[in-house]
Amino acid sequence: MSQKVYVGILGATGTVGQRFIALLENHPIFEIKAIGASARSAGKIYSECTERTWKMTTDIPENIKGMTIVPCEPEHFKGCRLIFSGLDASVAGEIETNFANAGYAVFSNAKNHRMNPLVPLLVPLCNTEHFDVIKYQQEKYGYKTGMIVTNANCASTGLVVVLKALQNAFGPINKVMVHTLQAISGAGYPGVASLDIIDNVVPFIGGEEEKVESEALKMLGTINQETHEFQHLTNMKISAHCNRVPVVDGHVTNLSIEFEKDAPSVEEVIKVLKEYTCEAQSLKCPSAPKECIIVKDSPDRPQPRLDRDRYGGMAVTVGRVRECPLFDIKLSLLIHNTILGAAGSSILNAEVAVAKGIF
Amino acid sequence: MSQKVYVGILGATGTVGQRFIALLENHPIFEIKAIGASARSAGKIYSECTERTWKMTTDIPENIKGMTIVPCEPEHFKGCRLIFSGLDASVAGEIETNFANAGYAVFSNAKNHRMNPLVPLLVPLCNTEHFDVIKYQQEKYGYKTGMIVTNANCASTGLVVVLKALQNAFGPINKVMVHTLQAISGAGYPGVASLDIIDNVVPFIGGEEEKVESEALKMLGTINQETHEFQHLTNMKISAHCNRVPVVDGHVTNLSIEFEKDAPSVEEVIKVLKEYTCEAQSLKCPSAPKECIIVKDSPDRPQPRLDRDRYGGMAVTVGRVRECPLFDIKLSLLIHNTILGAAGSSILNAEVAVAKGIF
Amino acid sequence: MSQKVYVGILGATGTVGQRFIALLENHPIFEIKAIGASARSAGKIYSECTERTWKMTTDIPENIKGMTIVPCEPEHFKGCRLIFSGLDASVAGEIETNFANAGYAVFSNAKNHRMNPLVPLLVPLCNTEHFDVIKYQQEKYGYKTGMIVTNANCASTGLVVVLKALQNAFGPINKVMVHTLQAISGAGYPGVASLDIIDNVVPFIGGEEEKVESEALKMLGTINQETHEFQHLTNMKISAHCNRVPVVDGHVTNLSIEFEKDAPSVEEVIKVLKEYTCEAQSLKCPSAPKECIIVKDSPDRPQPRLDRDRYGGMAVTVGRVRECPLFDIKLSLLIHNTILGAAGSSILNAEVAVAKGIF
Amino acid sequence: MSQKVYVGILGATGTVGQRFIALLENHPIFEIKAIGASARSAGKIYSECTERTWKMTTDIPENIKGMTIVPCEPEHFKGCRLIFSGLDASVAGEIETNFANAGYAVFSNAKNHRMNPLVPLLVPLCNTEHFDVIKYQQEKYGYKTGMIVTNANCASTGLVVVLKALQNAFGPINKVMVHTLQAISGAGYPGVASLDIIDNVVPFIGGEEEKVESEALKMLGTINQETHEFQHLTNMKISAHCNRVPVVDGHVTNLSIEFEKDAPSVEEVIKVLKEYTCEAQSLKCPSAPKECIIVKDSPDRPQPRLDRDRYGGMAVTVGRVRECPLFDIKLSLLIHNTILGAAGSSILNAEVAVAKGIF
The missing domain is CATH 3.40.50.720 (NAD(P)-binding Rossmann-like Domain)
Known part of the structure; x- marks a missing residue:
């Protein structure tokens, strides 16, 4: 070039x-x-x-x-x-x-x-x-x-990468419960008033839950071969709880996921996430991360301050993959909301x- | 006295x-x-x-x-x-x-x-x-x-008050997805290192999810008339995601709830929560709050810094009661973790x- | 009444x-x-x-x-x-x-x-x-x-109480070096943007140093008997460094003070501060604090979160009274900036x- | 090499x-x-x-x-x-x-x-x-x-760079009043408990003021030609107020400085600081910053979150150079305490x- x-x-x-x-x-x-x-x-x-x-x-x-x-x-x-x-x-x-x-x-x-x-x-x-x-x-x-x-x-970005990897490997996903802990930089500048967020969290971000519940269905969907328009995924239902927390950069998302077919094991999920690759990598794009999804072993990760900047803020970091008593699998993920998320x-x-x- | x-x-x-x-x-x-x-x-x-x-x-x-x-x-x-x-x-x-x-x-x-x-x-x-x-x-x-x-x-305390109120009014609850944003004071002193939590959240609290998933079932259960021992609730399944956030006092919990029978409307849920009373109130105990559950109308509440001290930290504050795309109802609640929660x-x-x- | x-x-x-x-x-x-x-x-x-x-x-x-x-x-x-x-x-x-x-x-x-x-x-x-x-x-x-x-x-309020007590007891004060760590609530709402103050301090508050350097001289001054106007103190010089810190309420001020005459001992200063009383107390005004100045013994006080609410936020808390290698005495003080300070x-x-x- | x-x-x-x-x-x-x-x-x-x-x-x-x-x-x-x-x-x-x-x-x-x-x-x-x-x-x-x-x-590190630059240009410095706002990482891990510092500042760091008041005098001193031991500067007196603030990395220091001879103007000070170079630069050491001292024009700088990482955390950032009503010059400086400061x-x-x- x-x-x-x-x-x-x-x-x-x-x-x-x-x-x-x-x-x-x-x-x-x-x-x-x-x-x-x-x-x-x-x-x-x-x-x-x-x-x-x-x-x-x-x-x-x-x-x-x-x-x-x-x-x-x-x-x-x-x-x-x-x-x-x-x-x-x-x-x-x-x-x-x-x-x-x-x-x-x-x-x-x-x-x-x-x-x-x-x-x-x-x-x-x-x-x-x-x-x-x-x-x-x-x-x-x-x-x-x-x-x-x-x-x-930004709140949908990490979510769809993980869902895409899992859907590719294990087939349709029926239910996704999403719980976000979102950084203040997501609101721009001046954005969130410090009096609203120091020693505080706000369990509400205007319009955000609606975006999370709908955007992913377009991104995971397909182009209709007749209309040539996007056809949103219809089998998947998402419910989101969005929260603002006193973190500068880095959105954490907790997910509980239910598959249509048999649930994969925790080990299978971890393997699939680690091995997931994307077109930007195979095209050798300069900003593509070395790994799309970093899976951490330590039980207390991902954490915004420690993990948001890996691969220049362009990767998704996942941790705490475990069984969910209600759905099949639960896990936590993190993205840098102003880099990969914007x-x-x-x-x-x-x-x-x-x-x-x-x- | x-x-x-x-x-x-x-x-x-x-x-x-x-x-x-x-x-x-x-x-x-x-x-x-x-x-x-x-x-x-x-x-x-x-x-x-x-x-x-x-x-x-x-x-x-x-x-x-x-x-x-x-x-x-x-x-x-x-x-x-x-x-x-x-x-x-x-x-x-x-x-x-x-x-x-x-x-x-x-x-x-x-x-x-x-x-x-x-x-x-x-x-x-x-x-x-x-x-x-x-x-x-x-x-x-x-x-x-x-x-x-x-x-x-502390993480179970607010949860069971709300579930009890709803169970009394609308019958058995089958599924409860719990997401917590927990204050640092819940870990005691010195507890959480500041380097672990300033400009950060930690999506993990050792042993906490297990407690939340089991303690509520005992509290909402009954005494077996033959063995005279506690019999835990068996129809309800709880899944918890517990997170530590940089808040001094006040745990926020987001809930998604599915009832066994027909789902009540948002208005019915709000009415039931507002009207819920407990024995400590009817006995006129001095530390009993005037209201067990305060329901806030403003869409961005409850918030730890603003709501934790109501009624001396002895009430549960609830907000954002709304329909859940996956279960029946979702809402956010708050308690003062070192007062009502301890x-x-x-x-x-x-x-x-x-x-x-x-x- | x-x-x-x-x-x-x-x-x-x-x-x-x-x-x-x-x-x-x-x-x-x-x-x-x-x-x-x-x-x-x-x-x-x-x-x-x-x-x-x-x-x-x-x-x-x-x-x-x-x-x-x-x-x-x-x-x-x-x-x-x-x-x-x-x-x-x-x-x-x-x-x-x-x-x-x-x-x-x-x-x-x-x-x-x-x-x-x-x-x-x-x-x-x-x-x-x-x-x-x-x-x-x-x-x-x-x-x-x-x-x-x-x-x-608010940044002048605690300062003048301490200077007044010392001036009453030990005569004129020549030099006062003032260093403030001011809470975000001092800037009103929405006031300080969270992106400017989380994981940050700002060593500047517009117009604040000028106010600190001049207002105290009026408050410690007298009414001219001829003009009936306020006559500012002229012997005292104040230099201020004002900083914004991520604290909700409570301004901390570090002072170094030089007296015109012989320097009092640390013990004399502590005694004078502890014994200081004001007219609002002798008039038994309902909002007057029981003590005007609380002197803490613990070496790491005063602290905003722990000390700002004493006596309903109406007292000045002082600690760390010690000798100053450059001037005579140095100490730290705290006031609740939106209560006593406003x-x-x-x-x-x-x-x-x-x-x-x-x- | x-x-x-x-x-x-x-x-x-x-x-x-x-x-x-x-x-x-x-x-x-x-x-x-x-x-x-x-x-x-x-x-x-x-x-x-x-x-x-x-x-x-x-x-x-x-x-x-x-x-x-x-x-x-x-x-x-x-x-x-x-x-x-x-x-x-x-x-x-x-x-x-x-x-x-x-x-x-x-x-x-x-x-x-x-x-x-x-x-x-x-x-x-x-x-x-x-x-x-x-x-x-x-x-x-x-x-x-x-x-x-x-x-x-770490609290002495930025101080001596600025004092050295000024002493080289304007001759002996008699008095230095030092006020620090120090990051939590300076205390190591686990170090400062989060309950001690969220929504709080602590106007005390054990042993720190003594170090600041003495270490600089050794660093700015000379080697005695007879004893071949270090001879500390004797004309300079330093008084320090050290404070811990809820910042992850980056110590801010406010200084008031009095020179032995005529005070330089603000413009002269800025010029000298900008032009200051050190031996590590002339030796082309790989970790030497491009500028030793970055002088910011914006009145609200330096700020830890925005300025600590310049030149890989190896530079001193200075701002707010202005006249001091008590001494000659006052200013604020910042260093990355775990990089240049350690x-x-x-x-x-x-x-x-x-x-x-x-x-």
């Missing part, structure tokens, strides 16, 4: 935009050529505009510091082939459509297009075969070279798209 | 012992007359011995400060009728038996005798009718005036025993 | 307003008769308006729940003699002046009038003799029965005013 | 030992050849022995996992030239002396030998010229090729020793 792919960032001053910029520093394939933000920021130098709001733990990359922020309009992104969108849901829908119409491949973190039956909802360790829908999307919306690809809500997924999805020649 | 009941505290220098001492300050019925601890502390003045280890947020009560700590042997507790035990499980079993043999009524926080089929495992808002077993316990062990009464593990339960159990004339 | 004094609350839906309402529940002298808030809330029932925003750890008092919120205009507060203002600084200045003009005694938490040379800046454990300025304030502004009384910034001070100031017959 | 230097780790299972192992993974100069621990662990395989106690956020390096732990005796470290000691102070003194006697160069984190007048107390960004004392140390103790080199207490310092000290040909 001698020539870099030029990319643009939408929402470059926000939390997700900052994460895109930090993760793309020294990226072997992608190079940022344009950074867009709201009218309030457009025209300003990036390092000046974000002097007090840059919240990454690494510095602003040298090549970005002096860039001038442009408005989030396609004409300002000429030369870019690919657009990573960290826009807020209040504006993302229309702007992303504009970019797709103008011929850009848009990889979005926003929820607006996620449930569109012609838009792939991708977790790169799980369902990159869903890129197949792109040609129908382009046909229907007249996008030509443009396209919209979304990634999942910007990192978008980037790896885009790497897969490049490797597959989708653009 | 013109005359106070004199009580002794075992394990008076530890966390649970300190909590007993703090909660019994100015108690209308009970008055501490003797405080026992290990040989290392015996003979010392209480305020000197605990100068650096007293961790309550109120001062050591004036009448306790100058007391001399005695060894945990019955002869040092003469004049006391009632013994509250905050002993560690490593020593509690034998010492408590000694006190029962010597004629004392022992109310224990330790787990040692909890599963003995002749020892009541009491949550005072749930199953004080289980005091009926005491006469059989005394008969079998030859205790005469002595007895052992235990209270439940020492407060022991004290209210003892108040009930006094009111019922059990000693 | 057979007849209660009727009071109104300005800014009743905000954090400080909520604290006023919680602290005044069952108050022996004051009874809330009117609650005011912004136009957005006016006309609404209090419990409905604050259903999701009430953040106190006790319930909304029964007599307040059903009250209708009124606009912050004097005509809606008829029958009230006293007004507690929890208004935001952006609007407090003018509204409070309106109420003083209309004849109300306004006790304000806002900073707007604090540095007015005719407005007393009162910490009730320190300088209630400054009420003497009220007659000149009324004269100058033509307030008749109206008046404005302010209380200090609404509690206002209430005790008002109790003193009633006891002194100021209105 | 074609040939790697073989090193051994003492105390390899503890927190500091783990940090050494993590930091030395893929080190360009040093390669771990032996790992020692207490008799309890000796003979065990490292990965098995630390399965539940490995607390780093990266995995155990592959080449270490299978190593057998040896006793901390010199004969088990043959082939190693250099020993990094993460031993506990209770045993470090004698063991380290044994290794020096046996001809090893010992780089220790323990406090035992720090104040020995012939042992250099080195912060690699500050005083590597103190290696000059080694020849006298070897002479006096008959060490031949052996030697003992120590690094400073194991990282030892490693960089050893890199300097190699580059200077000391062994």
